[in-house]
Amino acid sequence: xxxxxxxxxPLRGLLVLGAVALAFGPWLFGGVTQIFLTQFFCMLVxxxxxxxxxxxxxxxxxxxxxxxxxxxxxxxxxxxxxxxxPFVAVLLAGLVAFLVAIPTMALVFRLxxxxxxxxxxxxxxxxxxxxxxxxxxxxxxxxxxxxxxARMLGATPSARFASIYWLAFALALAAFLTTYLLLRSRIGxxxxxxxxxxxxxxxxxxxxxxxxxxxxxxxxxxxGVAGAVITLQKLRVSPMSSFSVNEWTVFVIFNxxxxxxGSLEGPILGTLLFFVLRDHLADLGPWHLIVxxxxxxxxxxxxxxxxxxxxRRALNFDLIPVSRAPxxxxxxxFQGGPTPQGxxxxxxxxxx
Amino acid sequence: xxxxxxxxxxxxxxxxxxxxxxxxxxxxNEILGVIGPNGAGKTTLFNLISGVHAPSEGSIFYxxxxxxxxxxxxxxxxxxxxxxxxxxPYARMSVYENVLVAAVHGGGLSSRAARKEAxxxxxxxxxxxxxxxxxxxxxxxxxxxxxxxxxxxxxxxLLLLDEIAGGLTDxxxxxxxxxxxxxxxRGAAIIWIEHVLHALRRLASRLVVLHGGGLLADGDPEAVLxxxxxxxxxxxx
Ligand SMILES: Nc1ncnc2c1ncn2[C@@H]1O[C@H](COP(=O)(O)OP(=O)(O)O)[C@@H](O)[C@H]1O
Ligand SMILES: [Mg+2]
Numbered sequence: 001x002x003x004x005x006x007x008x009x010p011l012r013g014l015l016v017l018g019a020v021a022l023a024f025g026p027w028l029f030g031g032v033t034q035i036f037l038t039q040f041f042c043m044l045v046x047x048x049x050x051x052x053x054x055x056x057x058x059x060x061x062x063x064x065x066x067x068x069x070x071x072x073x074x075x076x077x078x079x080x081x082x083x084x085x086p087f088v089a090v091l092l093a094g095l096v097a098f099l100v101a102i103p104t105m106a107l108v109f110r111l112x113x114x115x116x117x118x119x120x121x122x123x124x125x126x127x128x129x130x131x132x133x134x135x136x137x138x139x140x141x142x143x144x145x146x147x148x149x150a151r152m153l154g155a156t157p158s159a160r161f162a163s164i165y166w167l168a169f170a171l172a173l174a175a176f177l178t179t180y181l182l183l184r185s186r187i188g189x190x191x192x193x194x195x196x197x198x199x200x201x202x203x204x205x206x207x208x209x210x211x212x213x214x215x216x217x218x219x220x221x222x223x224g225v226a227g228a229v230i231t232l233q234k235l236r237v238s239p240m241s242s243f244s245v246n247e248w249t250v251f252v253i254f255n256x257x258x259x260x261x262g263s264l265e266g267p268i269l270g271t272l273l274f275f276v277l278r279d280h281l282a283d284l285g286p287w288h289l290i291v292x293x294x295x296x297x298x299x300x301x302x303x304x305x306x307x308x309x310x311x312r313r314a315l316n317f318d319l320i321p322v323s324r325a326p327x328x329x330x331x332x333x334f335q336g337g338p339t340p341q342g343x344x345x346x347x348x349x350x351x352x
Numbered sequence: 353x354x355x356x357x358x359x360x361x362x363x364x365x366x367x368x369x370x371x372x373x374x375x376x377x378x379x380x381n382e383i384l385g386v387i388g389p390n391g392a393g394k395t396t397l398f399n400l401i402s403g404v405h406a407p408s409e410g411s412i413f414y415x416x417x418x419x420x421x422x423x424x425x426x427x428x429x430x431x432x433x434x435x436x437x438x439x440x441p442y443a444r445m446s447v448y449e450n451v452l453v454a455a456v457h458g459g460g461l462s463s464r465a466a467r468k469e470a471x472x473x474x475x476x477x478x479x480x481x482x483x484x485x486x487x488x489x490x491x492x493x494x495x496x497x498x499x500x501x502x503x504x505x506x507x508x509x510l511l512l513l514d515e516i517a518g519g520l521t522d523x524x525x526x527x528x529x530x531x532x533x534x535x536x537x538r539g540a541a542i543i544w545i546e547h548v549l550h551a552l553r554r555l556a557s558r559l560v561v562l563h564g565g566g567l568l569a570d571g572d573p574e575a576v577l578x579x580x581x582x583x584x585x586x587x588x589x
Contacts, residue, residue, distance in 0.1 A: 186456050186463070189456055190456075192442070192444075192449070193445065193450075196441070196442035197440045199404060199424075200436065200441070202423070203425075203428060204425075204453050204454040204457060204458045204502055205428035205457035205460070207423075207425045208423075209423070324448070326448050326470070331484075333480070334480070334483070
């Protein structure tokens with residue numbers, strides 16, 4: 001049987017090359033593609049964050065849209081009302097989301113499981129209602145960003161597309177690298193154990209509470225910045241769309257579940273698929289949601305590890321390696337014996 | 353000072369009272385065998401000591417401090433290591449990573465020291481050859497080895513073993529006794545729940561019989577096993 005592991009290096013190379021190419025997006029792609037990719041980057045950030053919370057830290061949140069909306073409104077406030085440069089305001093929006101996350105956490109961390117999920121959703125809805133009542137922010141019907149703010153992003157429309165594109169790209173890259181480095185750290189080792197068995201992780205010394213707090217506070221600013229970037233692209237805020245539960249929470253959950261929860265590859269794959277399918281499914285109107293929902297339920301039932309779990313079984317290696325190996329001397333003792341993980345043939349892989 | 357002092361410990365789940373006013377002491381470096389019929393509350397006792405459950409009443413002193421309401425991970429870091437009767441591997445992580453989690457988080461070791469500790473624990477428990485396999489693919493026997501291996505990697509002062517000897521061949525059983533002996537020599541006290549009596553007979557310096565959430569007997573293993581009340585309840589005579 002062919003050794004698929006020999007594809008690991010080329011595939012990883014391709015991934016890096018793709019990322020490098022995306023960095024030059026505005027010179028490579030037209031406006032429509034740039035808008036499309038900007039949306040992809042933002043959705044990818046949301047997927048990476050939800051995966052970290054629900055896939056690892058056992059915080060199954062239904063309130064992601066709360067922080068996205070807070071970021072959106074913060075951006076509007078800083079730029080349109082405060083006259084702050086949008087590039088600075090994007091970062092400040094992350095800070096605001098972080099500050100909102102602290103009391104939110106104090107509230108929802110008293111709850112567990114389903115109650116926590118509902119709690120996060122209630123908080124997000126409360127934030128939306130609050131945003132709709134704020135003076136000077138358009139209230140229920142929302143408000144458009146002044147042209148002057150858009151001009152600060154670039155003199156021409158194409159310069160503006162490029163600015164927003166790079167903001168989104170930088171955000172996605174930062175979200176990916178943060179998640180990647182976190183998962184490779186000592187804390188990440190504990191988080192991965194939590195993913196697989198929470199009680200056993202606690203019994204082996206993993207501080208479950210600290211890990212949860214860290215993840216919650218880490219994801220909030222990324223969600224806030226994503227909300228700000230989305231707003232720069234849409235050029236307007238409104239309670240319904242800036243705090244859209246469908247777009248920023250439900251779709252994100254579908255993407256992560258379909259792609260493969262509890263892996264780094266899964267959210268990327270799921271978000272990619274979402275955008276590939278989106279244009280085809282858009283014709284279906286409200287059926288769009290139903291089709292994706294059905295797909296993710298089918299995934300949960302048939303292949304809980306998602307598309308990446310399926311691919312992983314065939315490939316037998318991680319595309320984005322976050323696992324740890326023992327010392328060379330230790331591993332060398334078993335050369336020729338049972339082969340290390342990732343080198344076995346598929347037939348030696350019983351169903352898990 | 354005793355390593356463990358359990359005083360008037362009780363635990364009930366809803367209306368079901370599982371542990372009833374239990375008193376139990378464990379000396380430094382003692383090996384205590386625990387037997388009792390199914391449902392006697394043996395595993396629940398471990399869950400209370402290791403922090404899976406909080407006691408309904410009473411206290412658990414460990415090295416002079418009441419840890420009865422401390423978090424499981426804090427108790428682990430104080431040196432309380434345990435195995436789970438029904439194995440709970442981190443299924444998607446490799447065997448090596450499973451053990452590394454314990455060495456890093458429970459043992460509080462630096463990355464380099466934790467790696468060494470995990471490798472040693474794998475060697476000691478005979479799991480080294482399986483280091484790269486996803487833990488979810490191990491046989492039940494190897495999963496039990498992994499339970500022991502993880503608990504050893506935290507370098508326990510108190511080791512709680514919950515039925516790890518079931519299903520072993522004679523040779524494997526001897527190997528296991530040897531491992532436990534080594535850990536004991538390294539300076540750990542051990543509480544060992546086991547149905548396989550000959551294992552306990554060889555190693556335990558003391559035996560208690562748990563029945564209906566309280567102690568039916570406590571003392572020298574042979575004397576306890578000869579006790580007519582124990583025979584009646586436990587050995588079904
Ligand atoms: N988490 C729990 N919730 C409810 N009942 C439990 C729980 N854990 C144990 N029990 C009950 O407590 C009793 C003792 O269980 P256990 O401690 O596992 O017994 P043993 O290990 O001695 O066989 C059993 O009746 C069991 O059903
Ligand atoms: Mg039991």
